[in-house]
Amino acid sequence: MKKYKTQLLSMDEGGIAKAAAIIQSGGIVAFATETVYGLGASAFSPEAVEKIFQAKGRPQNNPLIVHISDQEQASLVSSRITPKARALMDTLWPGPLSIILDKSPQIPLKVTAGLMTVALRLPAHEGARAFIRACGVPIAAPSANRSGLPSTTRPEHVLADLSGTIPLVLDGGPCQFGLESTVIDMSGELPVLLRPGAVSLEQLEVVIGKVALGKGVMQPLAEGESAKSPGLLHRHYSPEHARVILLQGPQGAMVRYIQSFCKENRHRCAAVVKTSVAEKLDGVLIKAMGEDDFAYANALFDTLRALDDGSVDVIFCQGVSCEGVGMALMNRLLRACGFHVQTLY
Ligand code: TXA
Numbered sequence: 001m002k003k004y005k006t007q008l009l010s011m012d013e014g015g016i017a018k019a020a021a022i023i024q025s026g027g028i029v030a031f032a033t034e035t036v037y038g039l040g041a042s043a044f045s046p047e048a049v050e051k052i053f054q055a056k057g058r059p060q061n062n063p064l065i066v067h068i069s070d071q072e073q074a075s076l077v078s079s080r081i082t083p084k085a086r087a088l089m090d091t092l093w094p095g096p097l098s099i100i101l102d103k104s105p106q107i108p109l110k111v112t113a114g115l116m117t118v119a120l121r122l123p124a125h126e127g128a129r130a131f132i133r134a135c136g137v138p139i140a141a142p143s144a145n146r147s148g149l150p151s152t153t154r155p156e157h158v159l160a161d162l163s164g165t166i167p168l169v170l171d172g173g174p175c176q177f178g179l180e181s182t183v184i185d186m187s188g189e190l191p192v193l194l195r196p197g198a199v200s201l202e203q204l205e206v207v208i209g210k211v212a213l214g215k216g217v218m219q220p221l222a223e224g225e226s227a228k229s230p231g232l233l234h235r236h237y238s239p240e241h242a243r244v245i246l247l248q249g250p251q252g253a254m255v256r257y258i259q260s261f262c263k264e265n266r267h268r269c270a271a272v273v274k275t276s277v278a279e280k281l282d283g284v285l286i287k288a289m290g291e292d293d294f295a296y297a298n299a300l301f302d303t304l305r306a307l308d309d310g311s312v313d314v315i316f317c318q319g320v321s322c323e324g325v326g327m328a329l330m331n332r333l334l335r336a337c338g339f340h341v342q343t344l345y
C-alpha cells in the first residue's frame with residue numbers, strides 16, 4: 001500500500017515544523033531518538049494511531065509507548081504517578097527508560113491495545129524533544145520498522161522498511177544507543193522489568209530497590225504462560241532470510257566451532273563477534289563488533305540488517321554476560337535466535 005513519496009528532512013527547525021504540521025493534521029512521522037527511530041502520531045488521536053499499526057503491519061494487541069517533551073506532560077498521560085515512578089523520572093529522565101503506569105482517561109485504548117496502563121518515555125534526544133514540543137501533544141510511537149524486523153537505527157533503515165507508506169522521516173543520523181529503551185512496569189505492587197535497555201537493572205535498583213525480571217524476558221515462556229508485555233513475542237528482531245545461532249562459551253571453542261561448522265556445512269555463514277574473536281577467524285564473513293557491549297549493542301541491528309540481503313544462511317552471534325547493558329544485548333540476541341543457544345566448552 002504505497003501512497004506517499006516519502007521525504008527525508010533533517011531534524012532542524014524547518015524539518016521539525018513540517019513534521020509537527022503533519023502530526024497536527026492527523027498524520028504520522030518517523031523521527032530519531034537516542035535509542036532507535038520511532039514512528040509517531042498524536043497520542044490523543046485513535047485515527048492517527050491506527051495509521052501507525054497499518055504502516056508497520058503491527059499486531060493490534062501490541063501497545064505503544066507515549067513520548068513526552070518534559071516531565072510536566074506526564075500527568076496528561078498517566079492519572080496515577082506513584083512515588084517510586086516519580087523517583088525514576090527525577091533520576092533517569094530524560095533518557096532511554098519507559099515507565100508503565102495507569103493510563104489517564106485522555107489516552108485512547110487504541111494506544112494501549114486495550115490495556116488500562118500506558119508506557120511513558122521522556123527521550124534524551126534534543127531533536128526528539130523539540131519535535132514533541134512543536135507538536136503540542138504527547139506522541140505515541142513504536143520503533144519505526146516493519147513489524148518483526150530489527151528496529152531501525154539509521155534513516156536509511158526507516159526508508160528501506162517504510163518508504164511509500166509514510167510521508168516524512170526526520171533524519172537525526174545514526175542513533176546513539178541502537179537498542180530500544182528499558183521498559184519497567186510500575187503500575188503494580190512490585191516493579192517488573194519487561195524489557196532491558198541502556199538503563200540497566202542495576203541502575204534501576206539503585207533508585208527504587210528490588211526490581212523483578214518479567215516472565216519471558218530472558219527465557220522462553222513456558223507453554224500456557226502469558227507475558228505481561230504483549231511485545232514479548234518469541235521471534236522478534238529477526239532477520240528475514242538468515243537463521244541466527246547464539247554461541248556461548250570460551251573464545252577458543254567459539255572460533256573452532258564456527259570454522260568447523262562452516263567447513264562441514266554448505267551454508268553460507270557470517271560471524272558477528274567481538275574484535276578479539278574476529279581476529280582469530282578466517283574463511284567466513286566477519287562482522288567485528290568492537291570489544292565492549294555498548295559498541296556491540298550499537299551496531300547489532302545495523303549488522304543484522306546488512307547481513308540479511310539473502311547472501312547468508314546462518315549468522316553466528318557471540319553471547320555476552322548479562323551484566324549492565326549486556327542484559328539488553330542478550331535479550332535482543334535471544335529473541336533474534338528464537339532462544340536457540342549453542343553452549344560450548
Ligand atoms: O526506545 C524505544 O522504546 C523506542 C523509541 C521509539 O522510543 N520505541 C519502541 O517501541 O521500542 P516498541 O513499540 O517497538 O516497543 C514497545 C514495547 C513493546 O514490547 C510493548 O509491548 C511494550 O513496550 N509496552 C508498551 N506499552 C505497554 C503496556 N502498557 N504494558 C506492557 N507493555 C507495554
Ligand code: MG
Pocket residue numbers: 142143151
Ligand atoms: Mg518495536
